Amino acid sequence: MLIDINANIGHWPFQQTNCNTCKSLLERMNKYGVELSAVSNMNGIFYKDTQAANEELHDEIMSDRRFRDRFIPFAVLNPIYAGWKNDMDICIAKMGVKGIRLYPLYHDYELTDPSCIELVKRAKDRGLIVAFTLRMVDSRPRSWMDINKEWSLEDIVPVIKEVPDAKYLILNVANGPKLNDENTKLFKDSEIVCDTSGRSISNLGELLNTYGKDKFAFGTHSPILDYLTGLLRIESLRTNEADEATKDLLRSGNAKRILGLL
């Protein structure tokens, strides 16, 4: 069984993408054997009022029973924009979201902004996961209208230090997967799962040794990245790097745990 913890629908305004609707994403999931996808709406990165994107996602998921059975919605919120607390409550009560995706680089606030910390604490208190994406796209061939900054794993550490008992997803680990000893301990002691889509997951076997087999889970970062590289990193592991039980954790076990599906 496969669970994708990093899927998106919606538009990327600078480039045409494929399989960016619930319908087309579900077809792709069926083709490649992906049972569930944690999904959010990329439009929320670009709307000032992110709640409109969350409503779009909700409406699309509710339009077909198959979508409701296979998609786990994540909301996009902006803690420096009016009404986010109400929006979060609505996302929980009426949309059934399991987590929040935050985009400080796009929404132009610091990760340690008091509003961001408040949002993470509030999410924790309500049982929501908080997801950070280290980059949406490679900044090198970006559009002239896009941002030029990317994060590495270390950039997320300050918020984890502020709210160490929250649950985190770190998505598209494209830069710097190595941490110093202190931060490695923090990472290992916290409830964090990284998806396997990012380019820095080039030696997953070694990362499992460094951070633990409970810290990684299958993810695609679709439709921005190709659908299978994150899976290939798992399935090509040799037995001495990951036995079947460990691979099952990577395929779905760790996702089930952090998403509360167990």
Added chain:
Amino acid sequence: MEDTAFSAAGIIVGSTLAGLSCKDNSASASYNIMKEVMKYRKIDAHEHVGLYGLTLEEQIDIADRLGMGKMVVSTPVTDTEKVVSPDDFIKCNDIVLNAMKQYPERYLGTCFVNPVYRKESLEEIKRCIDLGMIGLKVYNQMKINNPLFYPIIEKFIDLKMIILMHSACGIGIGGVRTKYGNNQPNSSTPDDFVEAAKRYPEAMFQYAHTGGGGDWEYACKAIRDYPNIYVDTSGSNNEGNMIDFAIKYLGEDRLFFGNDLFYYQGVGTILSSNLSESQKNKIFFENFNNILRKTGKNVN
């Protein structure tokens, strides 16, 4: 909205989701990615040895995992600031020759030179080809359309071998929009390739790494009308639509599978594209083998 009952993953308020998600099991249980990977013979048309501490044995281990029988390798000097002397490129090529000698079944070598040194470059090309190399790999020491490159290009026309040239095409890194900064001023842009291809239509050029951080949409559109420019799909930026876009603009005969040290992305992008099995086979293997066939050095 056909059914408003909140009955699904993530929709029931307060649900733990446990037990709900697997009932409508319509995902294919039969897709076996490793079986798919191993189904295709592969020639990695853009690979390196002696860079970033990766040993030959470690590289071959990765190649074995992903069913890559042959790797077309080079060792360029990638330090943009360094002036590459003949001694430097001879040392680089010796690294490749050593890899070819140790694992002749796995490595196909390509020669690296700096065309600033015309005489020494041509001598080194002869040495390397005589020792079994199958093409040229050049980096950002000079643009592909620089007149100093002409004798090298003419040599490879005579040899019926391909020239793999590093490329750059982006805002921050390449020469397309230099207004925003150009970190590699001597890197070849798609437009530089076009100029060289127009001057030498009988030459074969390989535009490096569509996934290497350049703007692959720009590149594919720029080189569309020049059939002697091939592209390899290597690089770390495995964007979802890249392969299908490249096929749309370049057709199925001008693309080569490559990794450039990013092995999972190299295989994953092609595997997850909308290409037919026949098209994937061309990109993974046949297209580059057809280049090798021109000199009788093809893989059987």
